[in-house]
Amino acid sequence: MTVAYSLDVATSGLFTQIKVLLRWKGSVWKSIWSELLIWLLLYSVLSVIYRVLLNKAQREVFEQLCTFFDTFSVFIPVTFMLGFYVSIVYNRWTKVFDNVGWIDTSALTIAQYIRGTSERARLIRRNCVRYMIVAQAMVFRDVSPAIRRRFPTMRHLISAGLLTEDEMAEFDAIVSPQSKYWQPIQWLFSLVTVAKDEGLIADYYLYVDLMDKMRDFRTKILNLVIFDMVPIPLVYTQVVNLAVRTYFLLALFGRQFLENSNNIPGAKWKIDIYFPIMTSLQIVFIIGWLKVSEVMLNPLGEDDEDFETNWIIERNLQVGYAVVDQAYGRFPIIKRDPFWEEETPQTMDTPTSTRKPHTHMQGSCINMNEADLDNGLISYVRRRSRSFGDDDSSSVVTETTRANSNASMLPKHMWAQPRSKISNAIAKLYKSEPEPRRASVCVAALDLNHRRPSVDFREIENPEKADDVILDVPALVQERIRIAKQQAVKIEMPEDTNSQPTSPEEDKSAISPSANNVKWFVEEMPVIEEEDEKAHRKTPRNLSASSFGNKNQSGGGGDFT
Template identity: 90%
Template structure:
């Protein structure tokens, strides 16, 4: 089983990793100590021969050989090849673990879908679990040495209690040159179908869902056979192992201390410290890296880090029977939970518990500095540019607009394709239902609607000298539009009440419910209806560019 050290690294500290490094089982020290010892012994033998046994001429040849190996050993791309190899092996290792096959989901589905308290229903549920374990044991026999030693033949499955004599006879009755991993699964599917025919499965959809869960289990354990049958290409494994071991074989010569290194072209000055410290560290890192790939290459073996296949079979058998038999139909009495009366429930702590302050799930802008926020009213209302002509969907293009961003109407685009009376009714209804702070925006929408068919009266409005100094006064604009609307509806006798006066400020209270603003918005449907009756048309003697140049800046709020 893989070495568990999660508790040792649960809390990061000064000595956390030191405790991990000092462990032996599954460690790098256990993996590389033999290679490191052999390399150091060979290095020591060559060093003694060079220092003691060789004469001067032989030393020169040895020094030239060591210089050559040290110079050209960098041509072997050890880290590049090993990095890719370990990455491929690790991905394969994770996929093998994902396809080991855990019975929990299938067992829970069997217990909930195959209902009944009779002995017949209980036998079906238990046999479903047993057939799944039989299929898994058959697969593990062929891919795991540990399981093969435990069950050398199919008859050992009878001794272990996973198969019966009759089932083995039925198993052997099917003659096939291929491995029959599928046969226990076929028995499993047949049992589920029998349960459906006998009414133990209430609905057809439950039957289909249960078959999908069992099929998923079968697919996963079959993938183990595929992984075992098609390993990583042998040539890749050979090239990586050959490159790493050749590199350190050359290092036996290239890392030797040379007495006359100063006279050898290309040689480097070295300190005679007798023990190759840096090369030993390279062996620990690179050989340790290679050992990682060797351990993960087949995780169903018997290394310290390999999966415990025997335990997996025992665990699946125990959990499966417990779910479909012992725990079937059992659940605690439904009572009120301890937090029934608490609006904000909170669990208690023990004296030794350490609950740290935690951050609630909230957006990162919740604690934004209040000084960076503008809590005032909106000072800019986006609206569509005014249009001319009979087509309400056309808009004015203002050429001399100081390259300002064009504004759009606060009403959606599709609204302006509707009849004007329908739009005015919607604005009036919106004004009545909207709260007081937003009614100014509704008034601006009413102005925008009224400008959809501008009359010749708008030409009399003088263009302001400095557009930047113009203060947008919504009530004043509404009063101006009331005057224009009154001229347009001159043929109809409409009584326009005067604006009430605020005693405090002495100014017309245009936004009060009894003021002209409210009257104008509410009477817009009547004005539009009368305007349609008189069939007023927008004069066409003023082009869009001239109209925008003359009035665009003033009305582009």
């Protein structure tokens, strides 16, 4: 199993990493000590031969050779090749771990979907779990040396209690040259189908979901076989290992101390410290990096950092049986919890836990300095603001509507009323009119919503006197009518408020645009106007002249935009 050291690094401190570095099992020291020792011995032998046994001419040749190796060893891209290789191996390692196969989800689903307290129901649930463990053990036998030693043959699964004699006979009855990982899964699926036919599974949806959970488990453990059968290309592994070991083989000569290095072109002057400190550190880092890839290349092996496959099988068997049998149908008595009467429940703290203050989850800007905040007023954004000509379903007018409808705007005298009264009147009119004639109310609503003057209070020197801006409302209405006529919308302006209903033929020919959108818009108009009036009273500096009405023409009533 992987070496656990999470508790040692739970809290960072001065000696946290020192405790981790002093570990031996699974450490870099245990991985590279043999390579480092062999390299230092060879280095010492060459150094003694150069200093003691060689004559002057031989020393010159040796010095030239060492200079050559030291100069051109940089052509080997060790760090690039090794870094890319380790990243590939690490990604493969994580995928293998994700596909080891944990039985918890499948066992919980079996316990909840296959219901019944009879011996038959209990037998089906237990056998479902056991068949899943058998399939996992068969896969692990072929990919993990530890499991292969535990179960050398399929007969050992019988002695381990995972298979019976009858099941082994049924297993051997199917002759296939390929590995039969699928056979226990087929038994599992057949058993679930039997449970469905016997009424132990209440609904077909539960049956399908249970089959999906078991299929996912089967897919994961089968991926382990694929990872084992198709490893990282051998040539890549060979190239990386050859590059690293060749680099340090050349370093045996290139890192030697040379007495006449000053007279050799290209040679570097060195201090004779007898022990190659920097090269030893380089071996620890680079060879240790290579050992990381070797350990993660097959995590189902028997290294210190490999997965404990024997424990995984035992754990899945125990958890699976506990979920579907021992814990089936059992749960605590439902009672009032200890916080039943408390509006803000809070758990008790031990004296040790209260020593460190608790921090609450909150936004990072909660405690922002008020001096950095803009305390200016906020301008409100109108909802659903579109012009009559925009691409909106509430403003679409068909050819039939243009040719046959007798759509009419609101009476003239209503446009002199306060804006809030006009909004309420349009909303009531929309509700009271038949469906074909609601197109005219839509036109009136859009007309009220989108008439805006071109004056902006930001261009006025004294925004406090914004109420003195005079708006020619009748001129705006006529301009809107002119634009609507240019768009081929037939608009009539009756003098009285009681408009005559159209004939049934005309009602059939008139088409109201987008009933849902128009209905929402018209019914929301009074609410929108109320919000705008509040915004005008609160934030006159941030709103344009289009947000204010003409008090002179509305009789001092509400706003008119």
